[in-house]
Amino acid sequence: MVAVLPTRRASARFIPARLRASDLLRLGGSGLRSRPLRAVLSALGIAIGIAAMVAVVGISASSQANLDRTLAALGTNMLSVSPGKTMFGQAAPLPDDALGMVKRIAPVTAASAVGAMTNKPVYRTDHIPKGETNELSLLAAQLDLLKPVGATIAHGTWLNAATDRYPAVVLGATAAQRLGNVPSVYISGRQYRVIGVLNSVPLAPELDSAVLIGWPAAETYLGFDGHATTIYTRSVESQVENVHAILAATANPANPDQVNVTVPSPVLKAKQAAMSAFNSLLLGLGAVALLVGGIGVANTMVISVLERRAEIGLRRSLGATRGQIRTQFVTESLLSLLGGAGGVLGGFAVTGIYATTQQWPTVVPLWAIGGGVGATLVIGAIAGLYPAIRAARLTPTEALAAT
8 A cells, every 4th residue: 555645735724815905995995886876875874873963062062152152242251450449548559560460370361451541531622611521531541452351443443553652542432422423532632533433342331431542642641650540351261260369469469458359250150050061961962972873883884794795605605714804894894984074074064054043153073073983983893893703704605595
């Protein structure tokens, strides 16, 4: 008897070919191109789920931003500093560097000042009797006054580096009404050109009846002593209470008890409570919407794989390994990424349209956008991988018989 030794070819173990990245992309793309209608409908189902999630979160966030804007208009983060009285009842002026020291407080985002000149009446012409002042006040103003008080220009222009050194003034809304449409006013016998008129300033109503002149011009022409009579500040809302606690000592370190500081608006606490409730609601809605969108993505991908068991069986019979089957369907799960991107755009559009009709700012949180795209990719891959693993474990005959 002659022993027959196995040849190298017969004993060699079958080693399947490796798929390159380009091969995987072509293979996954062919699965999508071979069934374009199914691919479009699957992507549409995913897009609708993600669009609903983004729209729910976006509309809620836009509503929150609108409430925040409305409450901010009430000056919830605005504090003002003014001189107090000495122990003998006399006026206690603020130090010359009070404004500069207040600006150095870290949570203070904006600060400016005015200085009152009580003995300088303003007249429409130089022929008006001295007693007829229309109850207007004359204030020296810093160039950055508009921001902390929330003032806007009705017409003309605000003081700038070119005009705050010369005889030029800006009128408050009430002052403009009382004086009429005058090109100039008279102060201490000198003519001052009117270069602008403010809209009404709800947060600082004392400015409505004021005539505002540049700080250097007030010192040059009117003998202004340079002491601020009111300092307006805006602070980070979460730090308003802390800023309030140190404003007096900062503005006048030598005599903090001789400084008056306004009490923080009670609306601030209501705003903080409303924002906290909105944030909790937003997170809850986002979680629910993401869960619903994720279920939609998973359902679409699971059905997509189960419908293709015959294809899986055929590929297995032609030599495809289980790993290659799994990798193919993970690659095809990029379909969910396309649907997710489309859903994010759709949700953003819905949010923008609804917010515009309600005159709200359009706000879609970045975490909702990233969560929508990321969730579709992760959930799509997992949802596509699970049934693919189950199908890949079947023998070719079982996979073909399951159709």
